[in-house]
Amino acid sequence: MMRRLCWLVMILAWSTWGAAAVEREAQRPAALSVYQDLGGTLNVEQVAALPEAVFRELPERRFFHEYSHSAFWLRLQMSAEQREAHRHWLSVGDPRLSDIQVYVPDGNGWQRMQAGAAHPPESWPVVARQPLFRLQATEQVVLIRVVGDSLLVVEPLLRSDGELLAQRRAIAVADGLTLGIVLLVVPLSLVIGFIMRSSLLAAHAAAVLSYILLVCVVNGYLVHWPMLVPWTSYIRAFASLVGFVCFLGYLRVLLQVARLPSLWARLYDGVLAAYLASALWVVFVDHVQGRFLTEWVMRLAAYGLLPLTLLTAWRRGLPLVWMAWAVPLLYLLQFLARYVFQADHLPWQARQESYSISSTLPGVALLTCTLMTELYRSRARQRWAQQERSQRRLEARGRLEAAVARRTEQLRTSLDARGALLARLGQELRGPLLDIIGSARRLVAMSSSDYPQRIERNARSQLELIEDLAALSHRDELPGPSLRAGSLHAFWREMVEEAELLAARQNNRFQWRLGGNVPCEVMADFGHLRRILLNLLGNAAKFTREGSITLGLDCLERDGQRVRLRFSVEDTGIGIHPDDRVRLGQPFVRGRNVEWIDGFGLGLDIVRQLLEGMNSVLHLADDDRPGSRFSFEVCLMLAGVQDVASVEAGA
Known part of the structure; x- marks a missing residue:
């Protein structure tokens, strides 16, 4: 460019x-x-x-x-x-x-x-x-x-x-190039000043444009509109007035007169009023006296008011751009060339060359400098804004991290309080259960039926659950599996008996299925298996009324040392809503169709954690049949008869 x-x-x-x-x-x-x-x-x-x-x-x-x-x-x-x-x-x-x-x-x-x-x-x-x-x-x-x-x-x-x-031809080329440069720079400056909201650039462009219009009128360009030629003197007076107004406006913006005491604004208003009076004197009274007055007012503004305003702004510490120093310096050089050294041979300094077409070039050059300065300042402001935005983003991130830390601390405190509450509840429930277990043992000695054994077995199961709940309140996790040799068929009979009692609560039919090739003795954590199946059976019994509940055990794979089993619990109850499947197993989350049934939403979460300890996952069948069908697979080690005997002897 x-x-x-x-x-x-x-x-x-x-x-x-x-x-x-x-x-x-x-x-x-x-x-x-x-x-x-x-x-x-x-x-x-x-x-x-x-x-x-x-x-x-x-x-x-x-x-x-x-x-x-x-x-x-x-x-x-x-x-x-x-x-x-x-x-x-x-x-x-x-x-x-x-x-x-x-x-x-x-x-x-x-x-x-x-x-x-x-x-x-x-x-x-x-x-x-x-x-x-x-x-x-x-x-x-x-x-x-x-x-x-x-x-x-x-x-x-x-x-x-x-x-x-x-x-x-030569004059047309020179004037055409001059006006071409003017029409390239001035409208561009006006548009950029409007877009950037730069009052300095807009005021400077308006001052240069008004001077160019005055120069065109003085140099006879009204001849292209013959009807305006008789009005040349009036148009010239109006153009000169508009040009002086734009010139004073540019000086006020350049030297930040608005931030100075109100006396300076009144001085500028007084100079403008004097120029207006002299312009009216030119048109309506005497053009000779009026033009002398207008020139004296212009000299007063350029050679007197301008440097005084600059000194005042400098003494008050106003942030001035370099153009605020360059413009008064140029007018000082012009004053020295015209009135001190009388250097009429310098360009545009001769009296007879006033308002020539080429005299617009210095103004256009200064306008170009102002345009470049404003573009540089705009980029500087943009960089500063980006840095400020980055700083604010970092501050906001810091505040967000502090808020997250505060919320995390509050959540930790809440979890600690919940854990303390669960521990206290477990402690309060442990005492009555121990009394129930002791009473059941005394009944065993006096009775030949198996009801005392059932009471003791259920009470022990409930006590184990309470102990696990107390451990969960302190560690946020269930204890890992504890493998021992035992009879899988005996475990199956106990689960069938307890499942029959659970299913009978709401008049449900109970069915069980034991696949072939299921081993008798295995190494397993029967306590975890019992809790998993009881939770699944308890949910099935809770959400099924006058339906059917099925407990199944199938052997999927068996070799000389290991066996892969699949446990399944099926019911014909209300099932699980499709939108709730993604939240399956989350603690304290219940389905939208079970709000009328008591519960806390912890059963499936405990099952999920227990299965993770056994390297297994819980599967939910996805079909159109009513009810729910849960299943899980476990890999167990086969146990010999001697392993079972040693375990029973130790017990």
Whole structure:
């Protein structure tokens, strides 16, 4: 982007040099003299009758004058060489001249041609941004009357058709490149300033844009809208007012006047009011006095108010960008060049070059710097925002981890309290059960039936469950399996007897199935197997009414030392809801269809933990039959008769 901009500047400089070269090729009249008509009342006959002594000769053949009410008459004397070169086109001076009248001899009188904002464009000889007049090769003396409500820059030049075409082409290229750069940078800055919400960039772009509009009006571009030409003075006054307003707005944003004492804001408002009054004076009272006043107000703002505001902002420690120092420094250099060293040869410092098209380039260059500065600051703010967001994310993560730790501690405390409660309940229940066991033993001695044995066996089973519950409350896990040799058939008979009692509670039919090839003696933790089957049978009996419950044992595989068995418990009860299958076995979780039945949701969780200790898992059949069908498989070691006998002797 910067490389392309440099190429554009080089091409623009080359085009400007070319336009100046073509300008030098145009010939100036052999003699040029001027007469000032103070009242502006003389006509061409009266001026032609004046002696030549009243005309002041201009050695440089160029005339420049400040604001004035006078009319200026120029006398052009063309040489024979110029007439023979067929230089037929005359340009009088700067496009800002409001009234140009050219008189050429016509027999016994004078023929008049006119141009400028004081005359309608259709009366001009050639409607062009810089007025042109057609001359004949026989004319020797030409009188020109010029009047302007702005600076008078008069430099009559004679051109042939080819020189005129070359001059127009060079000026069109130079102005086109300049305005092209302007139309590239200024709208882009406005859009970026709006998107980035940068008041500094937007104010700077608005100030440059308003100045460019004023320059276009001063340099005669209103000729492309002929209906606006008679209103040139009013449009120029309005454009200058808008430009000064944008300039003051840019200074206020650049130097952060809003953060200074209110006195400075009133000073800026006072300067704006003074400029407005002088602009109205230009339009409605006296354009000479009004323009002097407007220039003094502009100098006051640029050379006085601007550096004082900068010093005040600096002393108050306001964070100023580097442009806040660069702009006052540039105006200081301009003041030194114009009023101290009077270096009119420097670019854009000559009085007659004020409001030229090329004078917009410094403003565009500063605007480009502001644009680059704001983009850099935007990236810096973005990086800072990312760092701030990362810092906040880390802080939020720290707070979340602290909250998790706090919640974990609360949960641990709750679990400890629950464990203490379970331990206390186990301790309270252990005493009555021990009394039941002792009473059952005394009944065994006095009775021949097996009911006391059943009471003692069930009481011992309940005591074992309470002890496991107490251990779980302290370790959050059940004790591991304890293998011993025993009779699997005797264990099966006991489970069938207890299952019959459980099934009879709600008028359920009980069935059992013992597969073939089931060994008699195995090495197993019969206590864990008993708890697993009792939990499954208890759930089946609890959730089945007037149905059937089936307990099965099958031998799946058997060799000389090991056997793989499958235990199954089936019922025709209410079953398990399909949505609850994923939560099967979680503690304190119950199905949505068993809320009306008492329970805590711990049975299947205990079964799952016991089976994990035996390297097995609980399976739930997934079919459309009513009820539930649970099964699990275990691998056991075969035990000999001597192993069983030794165990019974030890007992």
